Amino acid sequence: MTTDTPAQLTQPRAASVEVSGGNVSFLQKGSGAPLVVLHHSISSHGWLPLHERLAERYAVHVPDLPGWGDSDRPDWARDVRDIAILVELWMDAMELSGVTLVGCGFGGWVAAELATMSQSRLARLVLVGAAGIRPREGAIVDQLVVDYVEYVRSGFHDEAEFDRHFGDDPPRETRMLLYGGREMTMRVTWKPWMFNDALPVLLTGVQTPLLVVWGANDAIMPLDCGEQFAEAAPNAALHVIEDGGHFLDFERPDALGELIEEFGSEA
Template identity: 30%
Template sequence: MIDLEILRAGPESGDILLLIHGINPVSPKAPFVADLARTRRIIAPSHPGFGASPLPPDFDTMYDLVNVYLDVLDSLPGTRIAVAGFGFGGWIAAELAVAGHPKLHRLILIDAVGIKIGGREDRDIVHMFNTNPVELDRRAWHDPAKRPAGIYGLGWQAAIGDDMTDDEMIALARNWDSLCLFAWRPHMFNPRLKDWLHRIHVPTLVLWGESDRIVTPDYGRHYASLIPDAVFETIPQAGHHPELEQPAAFIASVERFLS
C-alpha cells in the first residue's frame, strides 16, 4: 500500500467511518469531524497528491484512486466499515462500492459527482477549472458570507486574503493541481459508472445540500434512484458542502442512517 497522510479521530473501539474527501482533505478543524468522533472512529486519508500524501509518478486516473481505497479498506481493522464520500470523494466512494469490498457495510454520498445524466449539451456538473472562482463561490455555498474561516471548499480562491498563510496557499495549489490531474476530462465523471451503480449492494444514503448549484439536488435524486434502495435526503440552507455549512443537520442525518 502507498503512503498516505491519514487524519484519525475518535475512540479506537468505535465503529469505523472512512471519510473520502472532496477537493481538499478533511480539515481537523471542521466541527463535523469532532461531532462524528464522539462515538465513532474517524479515518480520513488524503488522496495521493493531496495534503501531505505523496503522488506516485504515474498516478492520474480514478482507477488508481479506487484501488488506493480498496487497499485502505484492506488495511483497516473490523468487518463493518461505513464509507462517506464528499463531492469528488463521493465519486470515488461510488466507484469503490461498485467495485465492492467485503468490509464495506454502509455508503453515504454527499453532493457527489461521478455520473453523466443530462443530454450531450447539458452540463450536469459546473466545470470547476473553467468557471470564475467568484461564480464557484456563489454556487457552492448557500451563503458564501457565512462559510467557515480557515476551512476551504469550492470557490476557495475568493477567500484568499492577507489572513491566509503561505503554507495554506501552497497546500490549496497542490490539491487543485491533483484534482485537475484526476478529473479534467471527462470533467468529474466516468461515462460508464451510471450503468453499474446497480451493483451497489450496501445500504446507501445520498445526502444533498438543498442550495447546491455545483451539482443540483435533482442530480442527486437521479443518482440515488440508480442505486438499489438508496435513501435520498436534502439539508436546507446548505450548498455543495453541507457538512461545513450545516454541521448539526448533517450529523443528524448521518447518525440516523448509521444507527
C-alpha cells in the same frame, strides 16, 4: 505516568501508512464502529466540526486522498478508479471492516467507484453532493473557467461560513492547498469532466445501504446527479438539506451529522 491535558484530548491522532509504495496520511479519533470520510477535490482542511461530532459515536478516520494534502502522489494514477483502488488498499492496511464510508464531492465519486469494485469492507455508504454522474439537467461547474477561490466560495450557500473556514481573503498556505487539490483533480477527472458514464450502470450492483445527501442550494453539483445516484443503487435513499450548498460538511455539520447518525442506527 503522563496525563493528557483536556486540550490534548480534543486533538485527533495524526499518522500515515504505506500503500503501494507511497504514504497515505490520515487523522483518527473516537472509538466504536469505523467511519471513513473522504474529502472534496479541494483537499482535506484538517479536523472539522463534523468529524468531531461523529467521533462521539464512531472511530472516525479522515485520510488525505493519495495525491492530496500530506499523502504521497501516485504518479501512475490517471483516473478516479485508480484512487478508489488505493483507498481500498489503505482500508486493507488499516484492517478496517464494517465501515461507514462517507464521501463528499469528489470524495463521493471515489467512494462510489470503490463500492462498485468491492463491498466486502463496507457496512454503509453515504454520498454527499457527490461527483461522478453526468447531469441530465444543468451542468457541473468547471473549476478551470472560474477563479478557484471563487469556485470554492460558490459552494457555500452562506458566504459567512466560507469566511469562517477559509477567511475573507484566504492566506497563501490555504490557497496552495486548494490549488494542489485542483491540480490532482485535473489529473484524474479530465475528459470527461467529473463523471463516468459507466457509474450509473455499475451502481445497480451495489447492495450496500446508501444514503445520498444533497444541499438544496448546491451551485456546483446539480441535484439531478443526486437523484440519479438514488435511482441507480437498489438500496438508496436521497435526503436534501435546506439552506445548504455543496460543502455541507463545512457549512451544515450538525444537519449532516444527524443524518449520518440516524442512517447508522437503521437496522
